[in-house]
Amino acid sequence: MQPCLLTLRLVSRFIRCSRWCAVRRDDQYSRRWSSSGSDKQLSQGIESVASYIKQQASNILVMVGAGMSTPSGIPDFRSPGTGLYDNLQKYDLPYPEAIFDIHYFMMDPRPFFTLAQDLYPGVNYKPNIAHHFLRLLHEEGKLQMVYTQNIDGLERLAGIPEEKLVEAHGSFATASCTLCGRRHDAGRVKKAVVEGDVPVMCEAAKCKGKVKPDIVFFGENLPSVFWDYHLQVPFTDLLLVMGTSLEVYPFAKIADEVGRKTPRVLINLSAVGSFGSRDNDTVLGGDLVQTVEELTKALGWEEKLRALEKNYSLQSGNEE
Structure with a gap:
């Protein structure tokens, strides 16, 4: 076997082992916290999150993963x-x-x-409603920063300003x-x-x-700006995590770096990471797009979100 291929296979085994350990950690927390409650409980959770966003949050730090882009077909x-x-x-x-x-x-x-x-x-591929929702958080003066694991660039296409966007994996x-x-x-x-x-x-x-x-490939360093999250989290008043398994480190570590009393909201199919271990954790399980639509409705932002979607469609159509 060629030395290079041997090295690659050893690296692959290490990566898989690390991910297996991360999945085991996630399973432990999933057993502690289940997001499969009733529709009434889910609705109450959305209403509470919407109320907090409208009345108190002004520095929302957002973490997004692949589940954010699957509704776009990726x-x-x-x-x-x-x-x-x-x-x-x-x-x-x-x-x-x-x-x-x-x-x-x-x-x-x-x-x-x-x-x-x-x-x-x-x-x-084009941004979906969840990407436009992040743009709306910015328009409403609520967005602190978006940290994304995705390389598809849909956050940029949706209009998240570069100074508010950290593409952790390039x-x-x-x-x-x-x-x-x-x-x-x-x-x-x-x-x-x-x-x-x-x-x-x-x-x-x-x-x-x-x-x-x-x-960012395996074997390359993350962008230096990624590590500035240490400067961001002390000022975060709401952590919003969307569509990620929180398995890949060091990205997943951000979720645990916000203050212990800082509210954390997860929009995902199921509970992941350490969600459920803190008193101020909220898990909004189920379909991401549907949950975002319901949250937008609870915020009273439906018309604003539709306007952003329409403007994007018009601009992208003109560019074509």
Whole structure:
């Protein structure tokens, strides 16, 4: 076996072991707290959250994961059968995570670029109501910051200002050489990838590096701005977590870094992470889009949200 492939497989085993441990932790908390209460209890929870947002919250820190984008048609990573990692057979990868492994990319970038053709923001997928709801929180002066695990760029497309957005796992908005680090025109890289003119090679003299969008691969560091969450959480007066399993660290750690008395609200299919371990935790289980719609109604923001959706549709239509 080649040394590089041996290293990749060892890394894969480590990643899977770490995730298994994280899932076991999540299972422990899920047993302590169940969000499968009655519709009446769920309604009361939504009304309480809406009241707090309207009357008290002014620095809402939001954490979002893959479940935020699945209503837009983007598959998550790990759902059995439908997840991205279960549908990569056509790429002939040594293991699913290799498609986002920087060492494998250096050996063979074609699988990632093929996937990127589909994932590029604005090509096949558009923001859904949950993304527009985050934009509305900003418009209402309630949004402190959005931390997203997603690389699809739908938060940007929905109009979340860059200064209010931390893309923890990178984005397609910029592109760099994997060897010398030189920044390249993101528009040119997008055009090359979408049209299949890959790999994109560095333009720097004597550099033979491959250029890729600044997605954080396994083996790369998170953006330095991510670690500024330590400066944010002391001022957070409401944590809103949407569509994430809270399995991937260090991202998931943010949920436990807010003050012990800070209200935490989870909108997800089921309880995850440490939700349910604090007195001020609220779990709004079930379908994310439906829950967001009900929360918007309880806030009295329905017309404002529809206006944002309409404006986005008009703008995206003009750009096409």
